[in-house]
Amino acid sequence: MSALDVDRLTTVIEDFNTIFIRLPSVRRLNFSALSVLHTLDRNGPLRLTALLATEQLKQPALTSLVAKLEQDGLLQRDPDPTDGRASLLSLTADGRQLVHSRHANRVAELTALVDRLTPAERAVLAGSIDVLHRLTELAEDPR
Template identity: 35%
Template sequence: MSDDHESTLGHIETEVALLMRFGEATRRATGTDEHRVLDRAAYVILRHLDSAGPQNVSALAARLNLDGSTVTRQVSALQRDGLIVRAPDPTDGRGTVISPTPAGLQRMAAVQAARTRLYGDMLADWSAEDRASLATLLGRLNHALVNRNRHR
């Protein structure tokens, strides 16, 4: 690898590490209740269920690149809080699928709206093209991370 290539990769590594750190700090420091009605795991699970439809725990764990037991614990907490429901799996009568409840979708939408406003404020002086480029590149990065973790 050339020095420029390694330097660029080192810069990317540093920026991703900072993004994760600052993103978490921003989430914790945001004082509005809207950001705090769901923890990060619950939010991600509900977002996925909203977009992908009912899922069994193993499919959910695979999609989120988590251990099944971790997802089972998180799903149990969501069910206890009335944010998801379990139903018989229509493709496998022995299993169950998980779906968000109206209350779960309402909380998820509140967090999503609050986060969208936050990013809108932070990126207000960026051009529409820069915001679109950032969205595209972050999507590509997440896709690459998912593919890497699937092939390990």
């Protein structure tokens, strides 16, 4: 078995991400806005401080972005039941619809690309799903 070329893997992932994030979508938003929406969709209501830990933005920029997304009707603030001074941010129905529509659109676009692979290439890709998921889990582990 050959050694894993992590440098090449990194380049391939970067190139794939560049293509993937640019797949046609139902609504164009900047990467930071999409990241916040996807984080709230996956993790449920969060405080702004919890979002700061996941997003690569400084507090003033994130506060401004959250205000814009709230103004656009994509997220809402509700009182934190454990601390009346704090708010929890969550997606509105429109925000959830946007995230789910983008996901469905990407599934369709990626399916069209995957269909162009050979059966052997599709099998390799299928075998990679669990490994990529595991890498994501490891990256989220604070160790």
